[in-house]
Amino acid sequence: MTPDIWMILAFAGLLIAGVPVAFSLALSGAVGIVLGLSPDMLATLGTNTYNSIAKYPLIAIPLFILTGLIFERAGVALRLVRFAQALIGPRHGGLALVAVLVCMIMGGMSGSGPADAAAVAMVMLPSMTKAGYPKPFSATLIAASASTAILIPPSVALILYSIVVPGVDLRALFAAGLFPGVLAGLALLVPAMLVAKRYGWEGTPVEGAEKLTVRGTFREALPALFAPVLILGGLRSGLFTPTEAAVVAVAYGAVVGLFLTRELTLRDVWELLGEAAIISGVVMLIIALAGIFAWSGTMLGTFRHLAEWIISLTDNGVLLLILVMLAVLVAGMLLDAISIYLIMMPILVPVMQHFEWNPVWFGILLAMNIAIGQFTPPVAVNLMVTTEVAKIRLEHTIGWALLFVVAMGGALALVAIFPSIALWLPTVLGYSV
Template sequence: MTPDIWMLLAFGGFLIAGVPVAFSLALAGSVGIVAGLSPDMLATLGTNTYNSVAKYPLIAIPLFILTGLIFERSGVALRLVRFAQALIGPRHGGLALVAVLVCMIMGGMSGSGPADAAAVAMVMLPSMTKAGYPKPFSATLIAASASTAILIPPSVALILYSIVVPGVDLRALFAAGLFPGILAGLALLVPAMIVAKRYGWEGTPVEGAETLTVRTTFRQALPALFAPVLILGGLRSGLFTPTEAAVVAVAYGTIVGLFLTKELSLRDLWELLGEAAIISGVVMLIIALAGIFAWAGTMLGTFRHLAEWIIGLTDNGILLLVLVMLAVLVAGMLLDAISIYLIMMPVLIPVMQHFEWNPVWFGILLAMNIAIGQFTPPVAVNLMVTTEIAKIRLEETLGWALLFVLAMACALALVAIFPSIALWLPSVLGYNV
């Protein structure tokens, strides 16, 4: 067998054996280096891991993770829920609409699906259960809605995509993800409202919100609603770069929590710094160790051979795009977004260039696919979060998950057929697409 095959078989074997993705990548890369190059080349491991994380834009990832944690602890989700509930009022499917809207707004602060799902589920699940919504439905809807955080800026996944794919403007990616993210949220809302009306699930006001007016709840929610405006407005005006926007978001969230909502203390802030460091450490470890796999695959020509094989499957770009999307969807059911980008993009970049697919549009399609995977069993990271909070088994949500997978797949198909849904806004804003 060739060194390429040895490396790929080693990677698959380590994953099957239950070795974490990060270490599977590093060990498989080392196997490739020994089999195809020279054991002496193992001396490059330290350099490759360092070079993988020594990238300025990566600073934004831990900062946006910290932003999401700060807003979650600051009581922002509850204020958004109260405002949305006061605005919509009690009606069939009212709380389902509130859940989707709040998830989308929270996604515009955290950029992380699991963090979004946790924050909204803790506030919404008790109210939805009291209003008659089954826990499996509520948990699945929140998990699916939280997956839009991977599309709506700032998105941690899109930040990584802009680093992996050379020449892609992160501001263009952020702008391109906005309308597909909204479209995905609407696609989830349609079946949720239909089902709620069919079964007569009546939305009731969130506890304590009966006496609150739209004006009062809007005033309380204003700091949270202003956060996405601050981030996107600053990027559009050129006031700060995406990395600097993450710093601004952390500072703004801290001010909101300490002085406006007053639900965040200095002790809480210190704990959140530690929590963000742990989460970021996991992310950075994957990125660092994936550098070994990427370097070995490049030196051995593994990625080039795989890309040539994929291109050789068919000359029909549309058919191949469908096959790629299905492959990414399956990967999204098993792996996290960061691992998928690091593993698959070295192979997909030559394919994308061969068929002249727009890299910004292609990045959004990948993100939508990965978003679907976040609430599709067996792994379903978002769904694991919400089912744990709801105290139900993951298997109970399977039927609802398939319904929402179908709904978001329709949104994905629309973006694939009409690229202008993603590309119109960055073009209008003058970004390079």
């Protein structure tokens, strides 16, 4: 067998053995270097890991992670829930609609599905349970809705995509993700409302909901609602770059928590800095060690060989796109978004260029696919978070998860068939697509 095959087999074997993704990438990359190049080339490991993370746009990732944590601790989710409840009023499926809307708005602050799921689940699950919603349904709906966070800007996944795919404008990606993200949320909402009406959930008003007024709750939620406007407005006006937008978001979140909601203290800020550092450290470790795998695969020609093999499967671009989407869906069920981008993009970029797929549109399709994987067992990161909050087993949610997979899969198909859903907004805004 050739060295590149040994490298791929080593990576698969390490994953099956339970070795963390970051170390599986590094060790299999080292195997490729030793067998295909020279043991002396192991001296490049330090350079490759450094070069992988020494990229200015990556600064935005830990900052947006910190933004999500700050808004979560600042009581923003609760205020958004109250405003949405007052706006929608008592009706069958009302709380399901609230959960989806709040998840989408929170996604416009954190860019992280698990953080979004945790913040909303803590607030929504008790209310939904009192209203008659089964915990498995509620946990799955919130997990699925929170997955839209990697579509609605600012998205950590899209930031990484703009780095691994050369020549893609991050502002165009952010703009392109907005309508597909909303479409995905609506796709989840339709079956949720129908199921709630079918089983008669929330037949009586939620206790305390009648005391909520639109004007009062809007005033409380206004700082939270202004956050996405500040981030996207600043990007559109050219006032700051995406990386600078992350700094502005952190500063704004701290001001909201410390001085407006007053649910955040300086001690909390210090704790959140440590928590964000830990989460960011895990993310950056994966990116850094993936640099070894990427360099080894490039030098050995592994990615080129795999891309050529994929292209040789069929000359039909539509059929191949379907195959690629299915492969990414399976990967999304097993791996996190960051690992998928780092592992698969070196292979998929040549395929994308061969069939002349628009890179912005293709990036949104990948993000939608990965979003589905975030609430699809067995490794459903969002679902793990919400089931832990709900104190139920992951297996109890499988039926509901499949329902929402089909729903969001329909939204994915629409974006694939009609690329203008994703490309219209960045084109109108004058970004390069």
